[in-house]
Amino acid sequence: MKSHFKNNLVCQLLSIDFPIFQAGMVWCSPWRLAHAVSEFGALGTIGAGSMYPDVLDEHLSKISQATSKPFAVNLPLLYPQIDDHLELILKHKVPIVITSAGNPKTYTSFFKKHKIKVIHVVSSLKFALKAQEAGVDAIVAEGFEAGGHNGKDETTTLCLLETLFGKIQIPVIAAGGIGSGRAMLSAMVLGAQAVQIGSLFVASEESSAHMNFKEKVLQANEGDTRLTLKEITPVRLLKNAFYNKVQKAYEECATQDQLKELLGKGRAKKGMFLGDLTEGELEIGQIASVINEVKPAKDILQMLLKEYFSSLDKIKST
């Protein structure tokens, strides 16, 4: 299986065996998950966006000791203590950084100077071109169906990949709605070199999502997530009591300040990490509706590859 991807540009760039990224999701992506994914030969990612520097330090120590395989850190560029995070990335010799939520120009040269590969998350051609110009090594193209924070244009993964096709010279990693090996192959047909997968790994055994949240993901049906809070920062949430409050606020024509007050602080931690399904924010992708089981990360990866090769065989036989 590994040899199938030996010419894959993302596998070559990052020295990984399989062109699959586990997304670095807030509250769900500890070193344990990243480790399991990287050991398998895909790209594991620690989600630094929900970690204080001392917590990130601990996770980086543990993963560095546990594996010699490449792994990544997901770093939202608007993180308040970003300088501390940057120091830790250097201290632990993190080989790959996936940046998001900020200007890729600000830190790309810093990473390149330290021989760190930089991948930036975008949701439009416009920002893909900016990231390419800033010198990043690759981009994650994330569509409307993705969980968590999301682009303002609402461009779906399919339309985003079409829009990027032939216009971007660096490798593209497709994200949003990828829930099977079929979807992985279909993204590659559309020009992606790899895929980034979040929701499936929220429901992995190694994820640090609270068991209540994992159970809620398994129960999710179609139509149960919605992109909301577009006036603040768009975010895709599982519908719950908090989401209903937000909807009610919209119906009552809440101002942006009222929405901010309603959101308050710490709701993602409350929902995803502490398991408060009523008052917490539950960030997950649309594809949650097809997830029915919590599995070890290894089993998820094996399933993805099995489906990928079986759909490839099917298409080859047509």
Add this chain to the structure above:
Amino acid sequence: MKSHFKNNLVCQLLSIDFPIFQAGMVWCSPWRLAHAVSEFGALGTIGAGSMYPDVLDEHLSKISQATSKPFAVNLPLLYPQIDDHLELILKHKVPIVITSAGNPKTYTSFFKKHKIKVIHVVSSLKFALKAQEAGVDAIVAEGFEAGGHNGKDETTTLCLLETLFGKIQIPVIAAGGIGSGRAMLSAMVLGAQAVQIGSLFVASEESSAHMNFKEKVLQANEGDTRLTLKEITPVRLLKNAFYNKVQKAYEECATQDQLKELLGKGRAKKGMFLGDLTEGELEIGQIASVINEVKPAKDILQMLLKEYFSSLDKIKST
């Protein structure tokens, strides 16, 4: 090329050569367009939703005289004069009807009794199962990125196909965001047997869209369409002065009645058919952003097949 699809279930079901449907779009799908597509060997569709019975009668007369190949009529089941339309469908021996916007149980047995193939448009697994139970021959699965009227769940084409995979026994035709042969192949990797394409055919020479509207489609960039009016009937529109008025109404917390009054009647005709880019509704898919040229339908179909086979070759060589 034809022989490649000889085992395709949709091609066999409808006696067509290529598994491509031209969508039956209001104000844009006259007999001339359907004729060009059907003559090529794909499925041309007359959009009856914007035609009075006498107009539909004329279009059906013309296409019946001009071709012996199969063609379809798209019939919104909530159309006020539906009985007249049904009579015309029988009179002109229309071989295929694509129904939407209504309960598939109501008319499916009527069509089947008259040996007419019935295909129903859905935007969720829930309605796909209902349509299958009602006895339709196939379903069109239409995602969030599609133009015109759209599902309430906002499920994207990628996620919808994943949700249907393995759960539906009749053939699935993917719609929404299909703008290239790559996208066509990627939908088939995800389990679709065929694709339905709208936006590309709005910008065809044979489409009855007003030249102003076609020009506006060519100019569209990413982020220029938005799904709106969800409280009435969700519809994806190109942003223009009318769209901005709707947005302003939302900001001012308009009631559903106020939105209905703002919408008024005849806005789709005004925009798409009469070319009023200011006050009209301009219904188009997200994929409009990649359309840069008005072409004959035949050239669009040739391009789709060329891209399809070239991406198939590329995938086969991996």
